[in-house]
Amino acid sequence: MASVEIRNVRKAFGPVQVLHGVNVDIADGEFVVLVGPSGCGKSTLLRMLAGLENITSGEIAIGPRVVNNVPPKDRDIAMVFQNYALYPHMTVFDNMAFSMKLAKAPREVMEQEVGRAAKILGLEALLQRYPRQLSGGQRQRVAMGRAIVRNPQVFLFDEPLSNLDAKLRVQMRAEIKELHQRLRVTTVYVTHDQIEAMTMADKIVVMNGGHVEQAGPPLELYDRPANLFVAGFIGSPAMNLVKGGMGEGGFQAEGGAVFPLPQSARGEAGIYGIRPEHIQLREDGMPATVVLVEPTGSETQVIARIGDTPLTCAFRERVTARPGETIRIMPEMDLVHLFESGSGRRLAA
Numbered sequence: 453m454a455s456v457e458i459r460n461v462r463k464a465f466g467p468v469q470v471l472h473g474v475n476v477d478i479a480d481g482e483f484v485v486l487v488g489p490s491g492c493g494k495s496t497l498l499r500m501l502a503g504l505e506n507i508t509s510g511e512i513a514i515g516p517r518v519v520n521n522v523p524p525k526d527r528d529i530a531m532v533f534q535n536y537a538l539y540p541h542m543t544v545f546d547n548m549a550f551s552m553k554l555a556k557a558p559r560e561v562m563e564q565e566v567g568r569a570a571k572i573l574g575l576e577a578l579l580q581r582y583p584r585q586l587s588g589g590q591r592q593r594v595a596m597g598r599a600i601v602r603n604p605q606v607f608l609f610d611e612p613l614s615n616l617d618a619k620l621r622v623q624m625r626a627e628i629k630e631l632h633q634r635l636r637v638t639t640v641y642v643t644h645d646q647i648e649a650m651t652m653a654d655k656i657v658v659m660n661g662g663h664v665e666q667a668g669p670p671l672e673l674y675d676r677p678a679n680l681f682v683a684g685f686i687g688s689p690a691m692n693l694v695k696g697g698m699g700e701g702g703f704q705a706e707g708g709a710v711f712p713l714p715q716s717a718r719g720e721a722g723i724y725g726i727r728p729e730h731i732q733l734r735e736d737g738m739p740a741t742v743v744l745v746e747p748t749g750s751e752t753q754v755i756a757r758i759g760d761t762p763l764t765c766a767f768r769e770r771v772t773a774r775p776g777e778t779i780r781i782m783p784e785m786d787l788v789h790l791f792e793s794g795s796g797r798r799l800a801a
């Protein structure tokens with residue numbers, strides 16, 4: 453196993469800069485998730501780690517070794533892609549043994565290593581099948597098996613679950629996480645799905661437009677997003693972000709409402725943030741007009757307007773109010789987030 457360091461890495465395709473100086477520290481055995489919107493440079497960064505793209509400037513080290521000029525096959529990494537890239541004309545066994553076959557490993561070593569990976573992944577009964585005879589989840593497992601047999605220092609995953617249906621995705625997410633807990637191999641996992649990132653990562657790196665917005669443990673990003681981008685990206689439903697300014701009795705929203713502020717609030721906040729799950733129904737709350745009610749069973753999502761400001765709320769209670777009716781709601785004061793309007797930076801609150 454090995455640590456990975458990405459130091460001030462830039463990437464340009466011709467005249468187009470796509471990574472603008474990325475720094476990421478990954479500890480030995482850590483599960484790091486790179487998350488961000490489509491096109492922000494996640495795959496490019498992962499491919500540079502794998503050695504499939506050259507590095508325009510900066511340095512990537514795996515363990516103590518700078519690998520900028522080390523070819524992919526000598527980097528001691530294994531990559532799992534979104535489309536699995538299994539060979540259709542080969543059995544599961546042969547797909548998994550492929551890299552060892554290339555390396556001219558003896559048959560008994562191949563059988564031992566494939567057997568070990570198949571056991572870990574529950575594929576023992578499927579070794580003689582062809583990819584077309586497998587379900588999506590089984591194919592995904594074979595792709596992981598191919599990575600495991602290589603005993604790599606680092607696993608790289610690029611959106612490995614995006615071709616699976618929602619239920620299977622949740623199941624495979626748990627399997628990959630459990631696999632990591634058993635094998636403890638340093639892992640870099642790319643996704644655009646913030647829930648996948650939150651549930652799987654030891655550390656999340658939020659990327660946007662070719663740079664890192666924030667890196668840290670999932671709950672740290674949830675509790676203390678460093679800026680507006682992270683605040684809006686992490687959490688579902690997304691945080692309410694209300695424009696306005698500091699006023700007499702609280703935060704004066706452009707839409708007319710006045711939101712209470714914690715005692716500790718200071719600085720010139722231009723944006724008031726409150727997560728849907730941190731708004732409570734309270735008899736002494738602010739009157740709000742119901743726009744939409746969406747019961748999910750476990751909770752009720754409500755969009756309600758205070759003045760012209762719509763707020764998404766997620767209540768644990770069931771709500772019987774109908775659109776047009778008034779409910780009384782209150783943000784949990786200690787869980788308010790304040791941001792500067794120009795820079796979008798978080799203010800201490």
Ligand SMILES: Nc1ncnc2c1ncn2[C@@H]1O[C@H](COP(=O)(O)OP(=O)(O)O)[C@@H](O)[C@H]1O
Pocket residue numbers: 465468470488489490491492493494495496497
């Ligand atoms: N080979 C390439 N040539 C030119 N531009 C590319 C190439 N590969 C990726 N890009 C561009 O780099 C940016 C980042 O792409 P990518 O790393 O695939 O993003 P992500 O994986 O986060 O969706 C995109 O704007 C994409 O169009």
Ligand SMILES: [Mg+2]
Pocket residue numbers: 494495496
């Ligand atoms: Mg990608």
